[in-house]
Amino acid sequence: MSGRKQFDVDAALDQAMRVFWQRGYADASLDALGSATGLGRGSLYGTFGSKDALFHRCLERYAALYGARYEDAFAAHPGDPVRGVEAFFEVVLERIADPSLPAGCLIAQSAAQSPTLTRESGERVRGLLDRQHRRVRAALADSSSAGPGTLDELATFVVAVNQSLAVLSRAGASDTELRSVTRLACATVARSLAGPAPGHPSPA
């Protein structure tokens, strides 16, 4: 049966994305991807070309989907980066708590497996982390009382904490545990933006 495409490409990408998200690139077999999307190998290869290309599409889709939500969270608190970061973490925590979604985070998952991926894929993941860094940094710079170095470090810190939430949630950490991590992280951001660190006087 055919003639014209029988399925919605974006819906298929959503399902494939979840398989990569849940099992990682290597453990996401074409059989698993096929049954999750309801597609045969012919359709998968005819549409996407290869497992690698499908993975890239899924990465892009994931980044676009949740990247937009992160943007919204920051944008909801213009001029107030601390509230922005809180809202950002809230989005992450709600995604993690959603039982209809795999645990963790596709980017973190892929970053952890980066050395076992194609060099190309590894660089792509690194690029996505950089995008996240720039996004956070831009939000933090919104009330630029801090120097550019501090801004970079804080953004790296927020990205790092975000990755840690993914790892811990995959290990089975509770929402409560995760929230204590974000609470402390937010306090750190607030302190660092309010004034230089005590004990280690900032050169800025």
Place this chain on the structure above:
Amino acid sequence: MSGRKQFDVDAALDQAMRVFWQRGYADASLDALGSATGLGRGSLYGTFGSKDALFHRCLERYAALYGARYEDAFAAHPGDPVRGVEAFFEVVLERIADPSLPAGCLIAQSAAQSPTLTRESGERVRGLLDRQHRRVRAALADSSSAGPGTLDELATFVVAVNQSLAVLSRAGASDTELRSVTRLACATVARSLAGPAPGHPSPA
């Protein structure tokens, strides 16, 4: 050739551990484990029983090896938990910076892949994270000006940051980036131990 065992079990475990560490459980093939250890399948199965059992032995060995170093780091600063945590992160950073070792951390790696492991293995990994939590908590409690709740949250925070270092390093983050994360984390610990957080007054 044989009669008596021809190889050192611990040395073989060291090599196998690195393979799991570098590639993760699923991607660590028996061929890779065999060539890394220099052992044939007969020796591997005769000594360890199965890939899963070998993995467990490697987890234990990893936890024992680096757990001891963490203990040392904390023990080197009795009564000074902040310095203890700094020393702890220093051990982690040096291990990550060591080019003769795989990137990241075997525990973090396994935690991220936890949902794809045996239920048994997943629980084991969770147990190792708990052990790390208890270790950090005990060190923090050394100068117990903080309540037990705060202690738990801080220990979770330190464990979380440790996991984030593993993920970021595997994605190719530089030592400098990693150090800004630990610097901010240490400042957070110092602040929380010195007094309750501002803005969010602690109930303790």
Place this chain on the structure above:
DNA sequence: GCCATCTTGGACCGATCGGTCAAAGATGTG
């Protein structure tokens, strides 16, 4: 020196991997 015992390397097993391909059916154009 004989022999039970153990270890070792490698052949081998069925299952599964990512990927290809051809046959068959559906479609739009003329």
Place this chain on the structure above:
DNA sequence: CACATCTTTGACCGATCGGTCCAAGATGGC
């Protein structure tokens, strides 16, 4: 209705997976 074009299904490919097994060789007790 005929036909070129496209999609889909599922059989099939070689490679590799984790795991088993056995023949050959080394060992120590007697």
